[in-house]
Structure formats: structure tokens, C-alpha cells
Amino acid sequence: MSAAATPAAAALPAWLRALVPLVLALGIGALILAALGRDPVQFFANVLNRAVFNRSGLQETLVLMAPLLLIAASLIVCFRAGLWNLGIDGQFLLAATFASAFAAAWVAALPYWVAMALLFLLAAAVGAGWAMLPAFLKARYGVNEIVSTLMMNFLGFGLSAFLIKTLFGDPEHPAPQTTMLEVAERLPRIGETLVHVGVVFALLVILAVHVVMTRTGFGLRLRIVGHNPRAAEHAGLNVRRLTFAVFAISAALAGLAGAVEVLGVRGVVRADWHPGYGLLVVPLVFLARFHGVAAIAFVFVFAVLSIGGESAARRADLPNDFLLIMMALILVILAVTDHVASRARG
Amino acid sequence: MPEGTGAATTGADRGLDVPLVRLSGITKRFPGVLANDEVSFDIRPGEVHALLGENGAGKSTLIAILSGVLQPDSGRIEVNGRPVRIASPRDAIRLGIGTVYQHSTLVPTLSVVQNLMLGQRWWRPLGRAAALARLAELSALLGVRVDPDATAGSLSLGQQQQVEIVKALWRGERVLVLDEPTSMLTPQGVEELGQVMARLAARGFGIVFVSHKLQEVLAFGHRVTVLKLGRKAGEIPPARLSALSPAEATAEILDLMFGRGAADPEAPRRRASTIRADDAPLLEVEHLSAGEGAVQDVSFTLRPGEILGIAGVDGNGQKQLAEALAGQLRAEAGRIRFAGRDITRLPVARRHALGLRYLTDDRLGEGTVGGFAIGTNLVMKRVGEPPFWAGGFERPARIAAHARELIGRYDVRTPGPEVPIATLSGGNIQKALFGRELSGEPRLLLANKPTYGLDVANIRAARDRISAAAAAGVACILISTELDELLELSDRIAVMYRGRIAGIVGNGPDAERAIGRLMVGGA
DSSP: OOGGGHHHHHHSOHHHHHHHHHHHHHHHHHHHHHHTTOOHHHHHHHHHHHHTSSHHHHHHHHHHHHHHHHHHHHHHHHHHTTOOOOOHHHHHHHHHHHHHHHHHHHHHHSOHHHHHHHHHHHHHHHHHHHTHHHHHHHHHHOOOHHHHHHHHHHHHHHHHHHHHHTTTOOTTSSSSBOOOOOGGGSSOBSTTSSOBHHHHHHHHHHHHHHHHHHHBHHHHHHHHHHHOHHHHHHTTOOHHHHHHHHHHHHHHHHHHHHHHHIIIIIOOOBTTOOOOHHHHHHHHHHHTTTOHHHHHHHHHHHHHHHHHHHHHHHHTTOOTHHHHHHHHHHHHHHHHHHHHHHHHHO | OOSOTTOTTTGGGGOTTSOSEEEEEEEEEETTEEEEEEEEEEEOTTEEEEEEOOTTSSHHHHHHHHTTSSOOSEEEEEETTEEEOOOSHHHHHHTTEEEEOSSOOSOTTSBHHHHHHTTSOTTSOOOHHHHHHHHHHHHHHHTOOOOTTSBGGGSOHHHHHHHHHHHHTTTOOSEEEESSTTTTOOHHHHHHHHHHHHHHHHTTOEEEEEESOHHHHHHHOSEEEEEETTEEEEEEOHHHHHHSOHHHHHHHHHHHHHOTTTTSTTOSOOOOOOOOTTSOOSEEEEEEEETTTTEEEEEEEEOTTOEEEEEOSTTSSHHHHHHHHHTSSOEEEEEEEETTEEOTTOOHHHHHHHTEEEEOSOIIIIIOOTTSBHHHHHTGGGTTOTTTEETTEEOHHHHHHHHHHHHHHTTOOOSOTTSBGGGSOHHHHHHHHHHHHHSSOOSEEEEESTTTTOOHHHHHHHHHHHHHHHHTTOEEEEEOSOHHHHHHHOSEEEEEETTEEEEEEESSTTHHHHHHHHHTTOO
16 A cells, blocks of 8 residues: 555544455455356346345344344453353353253243343353353463364363263153253244344344443453553552453353244254354454444344355355355455555555 | 684784774764763774673663673674674674673573583584583683583572673684673672683673772773773773772772762762751661561661662562562561551562552552553553442542643653553653652652663652652651762662661761671671
8 A cells, every 4th residue: 555545544544444345345245256157247136136135034133133133242251351252052052952952841830031130140151150260261261262262162062062962962752952942931022023032132232342342441351451451560559350241241141142043943953953153253343343232233244144154155046155265355355455555554 | 604713812812902892973862861872992903892881871781782681772892893783692692792781691400611602503413522621622712710511500690690601702702792790799709700810801802891989990901991881981901001009099989980079078969957856756666577488587766757778789679578578478587667566477469558669660560560551551550449449440530630730740751641651761660660659648649760770860759759858757768779869859868788787877978888798898
């Protein structure tokens, strides 16, 4: 980038800078489609028609957003605090498993909303509990949390499958899975739609997380730790305690995502199920530069691409993996534009 | 290599009037600091050219320019009379300038000869026999004995330095730059280094010897250049230096370093003492140890309005002492009492709330979060407290008003409180930090190297700020490596040496000499 362009680049609002890689990636995706002999305009029109301009498609998109938004909230907390909780998938799945295991029984025994509230609390507690070991290792010994949380994922997947095959399994059912929560007992839907209240809950949570991170003393403490841990020590912050708090909150939010998915949509956890949402959301949160509102927008774009892209790819006779290529393109271009921008700021 | 290889004894024939290296009019700026201002400096064959100056005088910058690490903003560099550009350390080596840096560049786990072979091109065979021969040749030249198979890390610091010198001359360099080579050495090591420099000079090498110790400069230097605040304060050529008696030479160099009359012990401006002698001591430190031996058995007391200077060569435990007092470093033994209360186990935030304020020397590393607004940095030690937060929520108007007030009162030059603090100059960041630490109700200011890296005007401002704080009854601890600063401000001066307080002297006519002795471990 030339020196003359620097002030202009620096003057770009953040939302526009976040949009540039997205638009570039979609453009390159279009070029690839054209090179493969497909009509890119038609492809993207199919995506939008399926996922946005179609009543049930839009509802599917919104429903898919619920767990992704909660995971985005989880990641915003830890990334802003400079901690890499990449154990979200393990926390998500274990929490979903626990919530699902007790859902049918608790809903039968307790008033509906009491049962639901307890199930959400249980999921949050399981998620947070699963993050305590990496949190302790990080706070006490400085063990790299990327490695420890990723390892905890594998343990979490295994433990979840083990529990479903032993304690939490539904004896009535031939395949290993938890007891099904009947459709009527899942999270209530809004009006005549497929959209359940968990979507609204997720939106409120990510907005609340955004406000906490940007407007409160607690959020500022976390951001100080994230930007400069030595300055945090110097300013008298208890970095160890904050590390525990960050892991607990982040993992609890990942646990809530699991609860929303299971109690709102699936009603059951099978032993071989792990959707791996967590690592899909990481790039979206980076694109949003840890901003809660921007994250909602990017989660929406991703959900549209997922719901609409699947059918569009099928209709264009392309493999489903084409969507992953689009995601990867967005990320690579994000990295390049960030690098160029920081060089220009120099 | 244009010249020099294997020509270790022919340099003296070149004639002494063409310098090996000539720097003229070198200027180098850093944000907020003019590190070198029109400095000229010659390196002549057969001469040890001593470069003298206090910390922050610009010696390291000049050395970095000479060795290709930094580029001057303006000025001219000539090697053997030809103008050159030293764009990188590799260029410097190619031009025959070998540098021994202050900190070791040897790989401690490799042997001496392996270290020396490291710089070879990767496609060349290692050539151990040739390396051993070259090592023997250079050892003979330097008059030292080096075991080629000893592990570098197992050698004494003096021996490691000899290996560094061998490395710096490995490719036939004719100019040897030694950046503060004596700072880590024992007195015997210093003596040996002096002999090595003398031998090299006798063989026609040009040597730059950087030091801030006057005795060494007089003992080893043929020519002396004094830097002061980035400018060349003066140069004493060999003819004149050898004509002076040691006492006259000392006086002349002190004149250059501190201005006329500095040699006279009565002359430094000293602030009038503001100790409130009737008050009980505010701070009592008893047998404090911290940082795994960095601070050992330190005891002192401090009264309101008193300034206790802490002198010492950098790295003798001053920083750890400051961190232990501020609560950032756990006390391993001993007690700290503040206003009659035992604070030895209190965390940083509680000590800050009691009025113990630590002005760190690491302004960007720990003092600030560079990307955050000035206003946020100014309340960084009070996060969550009223009036800046209410019910956990930030009150941006209050934070901005507080910032504007401090910016005005402490004369911070900035477009506004919302600007990221890292965009300010060092002097303005330091003003902002003074504002932060002295706001509220400070009772003790712990200032660690408060003027380090600042320009003259900001040094003045910082010193006045500390004076004013003491006059207002704040007890101050002033950690500094600048003797004139300590002599100007302190009531008493404690000297730290290897983690202990070697002695505490009252500030007076004999203080400078007493401190000098204590700093190097003398009684």
C-alpha cells in the first residue's frame, strides 16, 4: 500500500475494514465458480433464495445462529482477555450431554420453566467445570492454554460418549443415545415459526457480553490482562483470579450453547455426535474483531452460507466442501488485509 | 574482504592522519529523544579511543550506528577516507568493523570453536582445522589463552569476552568496538582487558572503548570523547591527555561531563531538604529479601517529605527492590511497614490505595497499555472505583474530565484524552504517569529511573515534579543511575551493590566520592 493511501486506510471505519475481506473472498469464490464453468450469480442467488428470501429457510438460518452466537460470546470473553479457550467444542458437547441426560426427567418432575432454568444452569456449570483444569494449569504454572484446552476436547468427546453408553444411555433405544426430549417439551417456539426462544436468549446474551466487555470495570480488567498482562500486574489486578473467571465465563457460555442446541432443536445427544461448531466460530469472531454486534452479523452470514450453500452446491453439482473453501478464503484474505493495514500504519 | 585478512601487523604503516573510520555530524532521533546531535567521532589506527558519558548520553546509539544496527538520520560515515553506508551489521563486518556488544552473543551450550564457526556460510564445510588455526593466531595476537573445546557457558565472563573479541576480529576486522566491556568484569578481568586493548593498539588496530567509568577511561584510553545528552561535549587528543597529570585529566573530563565547576563538590544545585523530622517514619523496611537473591537483607527507613536516593550500577537489584516495595514481587524474608502498618503481604492494589505509588521505569512494558486511550491509562490503577465507575459501569464523562484535568496540570502534550497513549512521546507518557501516580492521596512516591531516556526539558520537568512532591510531604524513593540527579534531589543516598545496600550516605560535599566507592563494592 502506498504512503498516500495510508491516511485513507486508517480512516476507514472498523465495520468497513471487517467487510473488505468478506467481499474479496466472495469475489474470489465467484471467480472460482466461473472457472469451474458454474454461474456465480446463480450460485449466490440460490444461496440467498434458500436461506434468506424463503420463509422456512430464514427460520432455519436463525435457529442455526443460536448456538453459534453463544459460542461467539464465549470466544469474545476469552479472546478479549488474551486467553485462547479452544476447548469450546468439548465444553459444548459435555454440557449438551448432561443437559440432555436430565432433560426429560426434570421436565417431567418440575414446573417447566424451573426445569429449563436448572438445565441451563447445569449446562453452564458442566462447561465451566470442564475448563477448570486448563484454567488452573494456566494460572498456576503458565501452561499454554491452547494446547491444554484442545487436549481437553478429546477427553471431553470421549467422556461424553462413555457417559452416553453407560450412565446416561436410554435403555429403550438400540443405538447409544440419551433419553429423547419430546418435541412438545423442547424450548417453545415464537409464534407459528420454527424459531425457538433460545435464539432470542442467545442474541441477548451476546449483546450483554458485549456491554460487559466494553462498558464495565470488569470488562476493562479483562481487556487490560488481554492487552498487557504485565501492565495488569503493575496496576494491581489479580491476574490469576481473572484467568479463572475468564475460563469459567467463557466455558459456561459454551455450555449454554450446548444446552440451547439440545433443548431447542435436537432433543437428544447421540454418542457419535459432535458438530464442531467451536472452531467454525473462531474465524467469525476474528472477522468481527471481538465486537459483539459485528459478531452477530458474521454469524448470520455464516449461517446463510451454511443453510443456503448446501443446497446451492448440490444444485451446481459441487461438493459441500466448497463452503469450507469459501470460509478459508475469507480467513486468508482477512490475515492479508490485516497485515497490509498494519504495515501501512507502520 | 577489501583488506586486512592476515595483515594483522601492517595497519600501523598506513599513517596516522587517515582515520580508519570517521563519523561526522551524526544525528539520530527517537520519538521524544534526540539521541545523537551532530556527533563527530574518529577511529584512528593504533589508538584506543574512549567514549565516555552517563547513561542516556547517546553512547549506545553511536555504537549502534557504527556497527550497522541503526541508521543515522543525517551525517557522514567514512571508512579509510571513502564515504560509506553501514546498512547492516553484515556491512559493518565487511567494512572491517567488529563489535563486542554489552550482552553476550555466544551460544552457551556450544564450544568456543563451534561458536566461532557459526558465522560461516551454510554451504561451506565447517573447516575445524582452519578455525583452530585462526583461533590460535588471534589468541597469540591478543595475548590470551582460550581452550577451543571449552563450553562457552562454562567460561568466566572475562574469558567469554575474550572469545567475543576473537569473534569480532575473526574476519580480519581492523576496528574493534567494545560497548561497555567492563560492566560485567571483575577488577582482574578489567586489568586483562586493558592489556588486550593495549596490545591491539600497538599492532595498529583502531579501538573504541565505551565506558561510563572515569578511572578506566584514563587508564586505557589514548583519546577521550565525552558525550552529554546526545551532544559531543568535548574531545581530548592523545598529545594533550598524556601531558596532563591524572588529577588534571580527571578535572578536565569532569568539566566536560558536568559543565565547568562540576569538579567542585559544592557546586551541584541541591534542593533544600523538606524532611519533616518530627513525623514518625512513613516507611520502615527491615531485612527485606526478594527475587531469589536479587534483593538481600535490605533495611532502611523513610520520613514524610524525605527523598532517599538509591544509586548503583544498573542491575544490582534496584528494580526488584522497587517491585518488592510496590507488591509486584513477593518478599521472601523481612518486613515492610508503611505508616505503622505491616504491608509485607498486601497485594499491589491495597498498597496503592494506602498511598504507596510506584512510578515504573518500564513505561511501555508495564506502565501503560499502549493501545488504550490516555484517559483509560490514567485510571488504570483504579478500575471499578468511584467516581469513574458506578455500579460496575464506566462513566466516560468522569474519566475524560479526570484525564483533561491531569493533562492540563501535568502539561501532557496531546490532541486529547482519547488518543492511544503509545502515540505520545516518552516525555509526555512520563508526565501522564506522574499525573496518575500523584493523583488522589499519594504518601510515598517510588520513582524508578524517572528521567531515563527523556530529553533535557522533560528531565527538568520530572525532577521538579519529584521535588514538589517531597515539598508537599510525600516521601520519595528515587532510584537512578544518574549521579547528578541523585545529588540534586536526595537527602540521603543508599548505594545498592549485588542486591545489598552497600551503605547509605548523607548528601553532602563528600557524597559523590563515597557513592563512587560503594558502587563498585568498596567499603
